[in-house]
Amino acid sequence: MTDTAVGAGRSRLDGGPDLVQLLTPEGERLEHPEYSPLVEHLTAQDLRGMYRDLVLVRRADAEATALQRQGELGIWVSLLGQEAAQIGSGRATRQQDYVFPTYREHGVAWTRDVDPVTLLGLYRGVNQGGWDPTKNNFHLYTIVIGSQTLHATGYAMGIQRDGAVGTGDADRDAAVIAYFGDGASAQGDVNEAFVFASVFNAPVVFFCQNNQWAISEPNERQTRIPLYQRARGFGFPGVRVDGNDVLATYAVTTQALDRARNGEGPTLVEAFTYRMGAHTTSDDPTRYRIEAEVEEWKLKDPIARLKAYLARGGDADQDFFDQIEKEADELAAHVRKGCLEMPNPHPDEMFQHAYREPYPLVDEERAWFAQYHASFEGEGAEK
Amino acid sequence: MTDTAVGAGRSRLDGGPDLVQLLTPEGERLEHPEYSPLVEHLTAQDLRGMYRDLVLVRRADAEATALQRQGELGIWVSLLGQEAAQIGSGRATRQQDYVFPTYREHGVAWTRDVDPVTLLGLYRGVNQGGWDPTKNNFHLYTIVIGSQTLHATGYAMGIQRDGAVGTGDADRDAAVIAYFGDGASAQGDVNEAFVFASVFNAPVVFFCQNNQWAISEPNERQTRIPLYQRARGFGFPGVRVDGNDVLATYAVTTQALDRARNGEGPTLVEAFTYRMGAHTTSDDPTRYRIEAEVEEWKLKDPIARLKAYLARGGDADQDFFDQIEKEADELAAHVRKGCLEMPNPHPDEMFQHAYREPYPLVDEERAWFAQYHASFEGEGAEK
Amino acid sequence: MTETSSEAPTTVVQSTIAKGITMGLRAAMEAEPKVLVMGEDVGKLGGVFRVTDGLQKDFGEDRVIDTPLAESGIIGTAIGMALRGYRPVCEIQFDGFIFPAYDQIVTQLAKMGYRSGGSVKLPIVIRVPFGGGIGAVEHHSESPEAYFAHTPGLRVVSCSNPADAYWMIQQAIASDDPVMFFEPKRRYWEKGQVDTSVTPMPLHQARVAREGTDVTVAAYGPMVTTSLAAAQAAADDGISIEVIDLRTLSPLDVDTIEASVNKTGRLVTVHEATTFLGMGAEIAARVTERCFYSMEAPVLRVGGFHIPYPASRHEEEYLPDLDRVLDAVDRSFAF
């Protein structure tokens, strides 16, 4: 067996001929017969909005990383480098669509109007997620790799049973988008999701962010062909899009979601991107990947290219960019404040929500613990 | 959702344009640029040998079904209709290759020189299989759908580590063949096996007998495209062969096993065939499939077509066919005798082999049971 | 849901356990359109045990779903449908085939409600025909209930007669928590009366199946019939056995067992599952803690030996039976 890291380094740099791209790393617009029409309706304001999204989610993410370094979070899972993949796909969803994220989709959460502070509880350790997914149709973070792809497929089967597919009513027809990583593609659950989704023609988009790494393993350890081609084995379309190109990602995801809502079934979208940082704040990438690879990807930065495009076309001026920076600082302050103000849960809360209906043993243990815990009150802090 | 059985009925009749066939249902030889050369070396005697295999395994299978009806077996899983898929593929294996069957591969067992009686223990209930797989490189039957495809892939990875791949030494290079059904293709394990086999380029052939049904479910419930195309999603070749054509199955499997032994990695072979009988002797197919479908498949019988070919070409005469019938009767008698002579295990045997090394609790329970059981001896039969 | 079912004609019908479940499923599906049935071969075939017989014909393919052959997929998609507001009832074909779904059950089904701080509910029932005694091959005779009872977030129940089969399946479906529903497959064809009009006892309550004074025998599922037979036989020898049908394993109705043991002073637990860490272990530990001073003998456990379920020709010796129960009762009195 050959040294994977070497073999990996090269092939991970460019997405190959099938890569859908509408905006080059230099910020040049490209014409694509199939996908350009899907972004034509976007106004300069829309594009500025996407730029704002990209900058703000990156800034909020950086603040969370800082908070972890300062001990305010137990761990943080940075989206650095994947902003366009998440904003582009998230902005393509409609209100009635439902999103199943992994643990890294902070950018998608932003497009669903989820306050970034909401996402911190899990990483601060005050809850296991704890938000109500029905509020923004943004599901809880799922940590067991791949599990959520089956939940997404089942949810989509529910949409079919509700008759909310292919009616032509834009406000009614709904789709599901399931996020997962390149590593997750190896899990049985993800492939079973492909089986169920294709057999039942469920309205679900499988959105794989191929950030080239599964912790220390290059994606050659998960597949020997481009991941978007996995869909061929199950009989539905697969597309590889430049995940650092917010326009292309928006276009490809829009098309896939429309197909789903129209009753044309599942699509696999592989967003070809890169994990610019460590896997998590606990990880040390210097042990397994070469800095040169990261350097090359810096040249493909998703924000820089949109900024160059907006500036060149005169769609945005320095005031605008300054304004966004200011907003970003405000958001960062909001994130920090929200994190620091997040109270430690009262011990009793851990006994809540294990069951919805009466469960005597939990009540018994809860009562026992209350008096046990109280017995230490006198002795002060250590309990 | 459309009525699956209707949609199913039609598409399950013909394997489509990609079906590899060398012998038509009428017994006409077809030329195939890629596969004909792989059967050219087969002499008339070889073909008579295959005919003999087909007839004998069908006869042994029928005898087992009869034994079940008479209460001598708890259940039987008939291979009726799948003889060519099993003989053709089994005959393509070499001694050093290793076979992982499901629970229906009685024909493959035959090609590995496993006495059919050996297979009856499991179905009679005197053991859980109980044979030594290393004797004939024919693994134990696996009942949990799909599990064995991972074992096969791991075994193949072991072969790689032993340096027994791609050496060019025909007696050394080895491959693994894993059997599974159309229903099994939906299992996560099977798809994970495809991931591991392709990533590690393991010398394994995935041999799927698509007999059109998974108990009552038509294979449209498992996939919406031909199963051999599943391999495309993982980056290795997939071939659909007429599983009722022993020559084509032999040719396709030979090519796949050669590729594996030469270090060219995995192949998926879909043998397009039909389960002529019930799923098992406990099943009642009249509840879910139309008799007309079975009738159409009778016209594709694997034995009839080879017999027609041998007779037409003068490669076999009536004496030969009579001789085979006689042998078949002898084999049936052997199977029946072997089954009836299979002793009930002594109760104490159930405590053996749960562990290889000392396990006090089992010894304790075993000793307790011995004296407990003995305490009934006086009272005669009921214990 | 029990209210709605009581709208059903007020009659007492003869039924088997299998048909009792079928009737209960039908009642639940009629009462609540969100109830779905899904699994392998549950459609035209009606399941290998015919428990879903006729349901697809009457409720259609969208509500009675023949799934691909993938248990993790069955439970995983059921979770998704529950998130969309449905109440799926999943059939696992045999006990030994629940394990591919174990991850979805333990890491998702059992924990998602807790993860969500109570904002998500997963009213899913997983039906599992379990236990041995049917002369089957490997994986078709197992008793995996303890694996689930050890998992917080799940509820685990088992029925032992047609009336409970009819009512308990409806109560399980009505529960907003996930419920593992273990069906005594070898008793599927045992007959009994089902009164479809009574108000059933709560799902999570044990039942004194036979009153007695000398020793308590606690069992569930297929072993209830066995224990009742043992009690009958013992009665002839002048020993009075109180038999408790646990019905619910998680939560465990300890109060009912405690009350009985405080009366009899002796307890024998019976199940087919491996004794080591089987339900009997938890019952022994908990009851001994509660009844320490009233116990005349340690809790004795009758259960499976520490070996994989053996070939069917060993079943008669492997499975706990009347004699094994009585042997334990005798040993209890020997203390």
Add this chain to the structure above:
Amino acid sequence: MTETSSEAPTTVVQSTIAKGITMGLRAAMEAEPKVLVMGEDVGKLGGVFRVTDGLQKDFGEDRVIDTPLAESGIIGTAIGMALRGYRPVCEIQFDGFIFPAYDQIVTQLAKMGYRSGGSVKLPIVIRVPFGGGIGAVEHHSESPEAYFAHTPGLRVVSCSNPADAYWMIQQAIASDDPVMFFEPKRRYWEKGQVDTSVTPMPLHQARVAREGTDVTVAAYGPMVTTSLAAAQAAADDGISIEVIDLRTLSPLDVDTIEASVNKTGRLVTVHEATTFLGMGAEIAARVTERCFYSMEAPVLRVGGFHIPYPASRHEEEYLPDLDRVLDAVDRSFAF
């Protein structure tokens, strides 16, 4: 294998539990070329806990295999390699991620030898960093050992100190039966002495970690340190606690516990796993049966509450600690 390791330089080294396992793996791989290490990130990264640090560099990618991200695939292919004559040591990254492999472990790994009538052996070790206390997110702090101890065909052990870490991993690898090897992740960095030249005690024997006379406390893995601290604290109050490090959960060394309880008359079990059907249940049932007349109090169990493992800010209250152990000891004396 222990013989071979004893060829190693006769020295006493300082080591952490993590490094003890690394040393043991290295010794096993040097002694036996068929020993393989496989799992997620076990190569260049050396595993998320660095337990396989340096092994791929020294033994190559064919013997230290970074696998695709699929636990069922890891165990399933390990079984295949074992059938080919290899001795795979599989790393499961965290306790909560063993469940996708549960089917392969329970239906194949545990049963294939039995299925084969003894003709097949599967010398596979599955390493599982387990337990909480590291401030992690969901699924990274669980204690699933009972799910495996209830499964005939498997062996289950857990180490609590560097010396056991070094020796037990080698003994597990040398075993021809499959072994589940639970590593106390939050103790990985605790230091101790390892004598690489002594003949270790048998893998399946419990150890009296501290002698005492008044009450027995039985623990394993991370709770041994906790129990020893409790014993120390109790000693100051004049209570003499005997602490038993179980080391082996399946088979369970009941004799050692029995001997202790016959001396002390009291037993408290301690583990992080949910109390309901946790190891403490089996210990309580079995020891009570054996020591019925010598017990002054029922076996009391300290363990996890009946809830999913909570958010890490709850850990301090959720996890059994010195005070919870002493509280149980006090309650035991109250009987």
